[in-house]
Amino acid sequence: MTRNKTLGDLGEAGIIRLMEANAPKELPSHLKKGIGDDCAVLETAGDSVLLVTTDTLIEGIHFTAQTMPPEALGWKALAVNISDIAAMGGAPHTAFLSVGLQADTKVTFLESFMAGFKTLADKTGVVLAGGDTVESPSSAVVTITLLGDCLKERVVYRSGARVGDDVWVTGPLGNAAAGLFLLQNQGLDVSPEYESLVQTHQKPMPPLKLGKALAQSGLVHAMIDISDGIAKDLGHICEQSGVGSELHGSSIPMSSNLLKLAHEVRKSPLQWAFHGGEDYELLFTASSSDKEKIVLLGTKISGTPPTRIGTIIQEGGTWLKTEKGKEPLRPGGYVHF
Numbered sequence: 201m202t203r204n205k206t207l208g209d210l211g212e213a214g215i216i217r218l219m220e221a222n223a224p225k226e227l228p229s230h231l232k233k234g235i236g237d238d239c240a241v242l243e244t245a246g247d248s249v250l251l252v253t254t255d256t257l258i259e260g261i262h263f264t265a266q267t268m269p270p271e272a273l274g275w276k277a278l279a280v281n282i283s284d285i286a287a288m289g290g291a292p293h294t295a296f297l298s299v300g301l302q303a304d305t306k307v308t309f310l311e312s313f314m315a316g317f318k319t320l321a322d323k324t325g326v327v328l329a330g331g332d333t334v335e336s337p338s339s340a341v342v343t344i345t346l347l348g349d350c351l352k353e354r355v356v357y358r359s360g361a362r363v364g365d366d367v368w369v370t371g372p373l374g375n376a377a378a379g380l381f382l383l384q385n386q387g388l389d390v391s392p393e394y395e396s397l398v399q400t401h402q403k404p405m406p407p408l409k410l411g412k413a414l415a416q417s418g419l420v421h422a423m424i425d426i427s428d429g430i431a432k433d434l435g436h437i438c439e440q441s442g443v444g445s446e447l448h449g450s451s452i453p454m455s456s457n458l459l460k461l462a463h464e465v466r467k468s469p470l471q472w473a474f475h476g477g478e479d480y481e482l483l484f485t486a487s488s489s490d491k492e493k494i495v496l497l498g499t500k501i502s503g504t505p506p507t508r509i510g511t512i513i514q515e516g517g518t519w520l521k522t523e524k525g526k527e528p529l530r531p532g533g534y535v536h537f
């Protein structure tokens with residue numbers, strides 16, 4: 201029966217389950233968290249834990265020559281990993297970079313790629329410590345493995361959300377998806393003010409300092425980065441915490457440029473905000489009694505407060521509440537396989 205089944209039949213979740221079946225059910229003592237969070241968490245001899253994450257970008261799936269110039273690609277390949285370290289409340293420090301490229305790729309491509317990588321690495325205190333280089337028969341492939349650390353007692357997992365918690369997001373949603381739309385429709389006659397949307401898609405800057413400050417405050421119960429779209433990413437928090445969530449449709453933060461562009465090209469801004477993904481903001485939950493403290497902390501660290509967009513509830517699933525009523529918000533982000 202399974203003989204003719206393909207990975208496409210299995211889907212991404214099925215593939216992860218198949219791999220997970222080969223990981224230990226009971227974790228060895230050096231591993232505090234294995235598969236299933238933004239990073240794996242490894243014990244060290246000191247007060248800190250080691251955070252490990254890895255992400256791959258593939259030409260034709262995550263980017264094309266049209267959507268990502270090489271300098272932006274180098275930046276983004278590192279940024280998506282930094283985002284996972286931020287989501288645990290950690291600080292990144294060591295990167296391993298592996299690339300698969302065609303032999304006829306121009307040297308200037310790799311030079312620009314490395315310049316983008318290094319600019320972000322220098323900004324965030326990350327050092328390149330190794331990797332692998334291979335020839336690829338067609339598409340470019342970039343994999344980065346990133347290590348970071350965090351005080352053992354302060355790591356924030358996806359599994360800590362409690363019924364009654366507020367759901368927060370650190371910044372506006374949908375900008376990256378709107379930027380991608382612009383890059384894929386370059387014939388469009390749109391105004392130059394939308395450059396910030398393109399910038400969010402090409403060179404996202406994860407709120408690393410804020411993630412760390414939120415974790416260190418001890419106020420945050422669960423956290424994840426927004427890579428696949430809020431519908432899917434909030435779903436992960438709910439699943440791992442054994443709870444559900446209700447989003448308040450009118451409080452989703454969206455930039456004025458996003459709203460303006462959506463109107464101009466007749467797209468749904470909420471569709472971009474919920475399902476676009478790649479915003480690399482942080483989504484977290486905290487006690488509703490700590491509202492003011494969260495606002496103060498966010499304002500102190502990043503100048504603007506995070507936005508409260510919903511509530512953790514007992515009933516499973518992710519729900520969207522609008523003036524029209526309550527409806528299920530199904531994950532609609534990018535589906536691999």
Ligand SMILES: [Mg+2]
Pocket residue numbers: 238283284287424425427
């Ligand atoms: Mg993540």
